[in-house]
Amino acid sequence: MKKHIQTIKKIVLTTCCSFTLVIMVNVCLGSEAFAMRIGSDELKQTFIICVITSAVVHCVLRINFASEWMYHTVAFSSEFLSVFGVGSFVLKLIPFTAEVVIGVSIMLLFVHLFCFTMIYCSQKITADEINECLHKQGGRKEDRHGKDN
Amino acid sequence: MKLIIEENLEQEDVEIIIKCSMLDERLKKLIAQIRAYSFSIKASKGNETKSIALEDIYYFESVDEITYLYCAHEVYECDKKLYELEDSLRTTSFVRVSKSVILNVDWMSHVKPLFDGKFEASMQNGERVIINRHYVKAFKEKFGL
Numbered sequence: 479m480k481k482h483i484q485t486i487k488k489i490v491l492t493t494c495c496s497f498t499l500v501i502m503v504n505v506c507l508g509s510e511a512f513a514m515r516i517g518s519d520e521l522k523q524t525f526i527i528c529v530i531t532s533a534v535v536h537c538v539l540r541i542n543f544a545s546e547w548m549y550h551t552v553a554f555s556s557e558f559l560s561v562f563g564v565g566s567f568v569l570k571l572i573p574f575t576a577e578v579v580i581g582v583s584i585m586l587l588f589v590h591l592f593c594f595t596m597i598y599c600s601q602k603i604t605a606d607e608i609n610e611c612l613h614k615q616g617g618r619k620e621d622r623h624g625k626d627n
Numbered sequence: 628m629k630l631i632i633e634e635n636l637e638q639e640d641v642e643i644i645i646k647c648s649m650l651d652e653r654l655k656k657l658i659a660q661i662r663a664y665s666f667s668i669k670a671s672k673g674n675e676t677k678s679i680a681l682e683d684i685y686y687f688e689s690v691d692e693i694t695y696l697y698c699a700h701e702v703y704e705c706d707k708k709l710y711e712l713e714d715s716l717r718t719t720s721f722v723r724v725s726k727s728v729i730l731n732v733d734w735m736s737h738v739k740p741l742f743d744g745k746f747e748a749s750m751q752n753g754e755r756v757i758i759n760r761h762y763v764k765a766f767k768e769k770f771g772l
Contacts, residue, residue, distance in 0.1 A: 539744070542726075542759065549743035594742070601740035604767060608738050611770045615733075 485536065492532040492593065497525055499589045507581075523571045531560040554590055561586060652771065659719050666719070668712075670696050670703030679703065681719065685750050687712055687729040699752045722769045724748070725759040732769050 501524070504516065516524075538556045543549040561582065565572035572582060643661055647654060666681040685697045687709060694705040694712070705712075713723050720733040730748060738748045738758070746758035746766070758766055 543743060546741060546743040597744060598740060598742060601744070601746065604763075604772065605738050605740045605746060607772055608767070608770050611772075612732075612735055612737060 489529070489532045489536055492536070493525070493528045495593055495596070496532065496589050497528040499592055500524055500528065500585065503585050503588060507585075520571060523565070523569045526569065527561055527565045527571070530564050531557055534560045550590075550594070553594075554587070557586055557590060558583065662719055666715075668696065668705060668707070670705045672701065672703045677703075681716075681721075681731075682733070684721075684731055685734045685752065685754065686731060686756055687721075689727045697754070720769070722762075722766055724762050724766055725757060728756055730756055730758075732766075 501516070501521075534556050535553055538552055539549070541552070543552065562572065562574065562579070565582075566574040572578060645654070645658065650658075664680075664682060667678045668681065668684070669676060670679050671677075679696060679698065683698050685699065687705065688695050688697065689709045694707060694709055696703045696705045709723075709727070709729060712721075712729055716729065721729050721731050724730045734751050736749050736751045738746050741747055741757075744760040746763065748756045748758055750756065
């Protein structure tokens with residue numbers, strides 16, 4: 479049960495981040511061809527796309543990938559497929575034209591990089607805390623290691 | 628803290644009794660170290676079989692259903708399964724960091740994050756071990772985080 483709640487928490491968090499970023503990027507690019515006019519229907523549909531994309535990415539990233547490149551390639555591909563699969567073919571919100579595909583892909587890349595940079599930063603904080611703990615215990619361990627050698 | 632050491636030639640095994648009002652974090656760590664000290668694992672290398680003290684082990688790795696035990700410079704084969712070791716080493720400085728590795732955090736020199744949600748632990752002998760993101764929570768708990 480606890481595990482499921484944590485999964486939902488992660489999906490909600492990713493949805494909130496990505497939805498905010500999509501709207502912000504869309505507002506900034508307001509006059510561009512691939513930016514959509516935001517009404518209440520578009521907002522709801524964008525939110526649905528964000529929820530589905532977050533859930534899909536969360537499921538896909540449960541797989542243990544051999545390299546960091548593979549991890550990001552699969553993550554980005556699943557984001558791309560979910561956004562266009564749901565956005566273009568189910569909700570008919572995003573027109574599937576070359577111009578829009580390129581524009582939305584750039585937006586998607588921006589959101590992807592932002593979200594994963596946030597995850598990396600949070601992990602860096604954890605790593606620093608662990609390194610501090612290790613540093614405190616360092617002397618004792620180095621002594622033991624010296625004896626072994 | 629009062630420390631009483633009694634030497635007695637008739638005593639066959641070392642006996643440690645801890646008397647306290649309540650177990651705190653420091654005491655739990657001390658108990659974990661005592662447990663690690665009193666625990667050794669039978670391992671083999673070729674025809675030679677020896678008992679390895681837990682504190683000398685850097686990590687355990689399971690490859691093709693065989694469990695290997697890594698010390699500073701030697702690798703031994705161990706007859707126990709990884710899940711058995713995980714169970715018996717729960718209260719020590721060992722922690723499961725991936726599907727195939729149990730790591731001794733006492734021999735870790737530092738840790739760094741990777742771009743795919745994993746961590747990479749550098750050991751004091753220069754070896755590197757990947758900490759899978761599914762095991763990060765338990766790993767952090769070992770450091771009280």
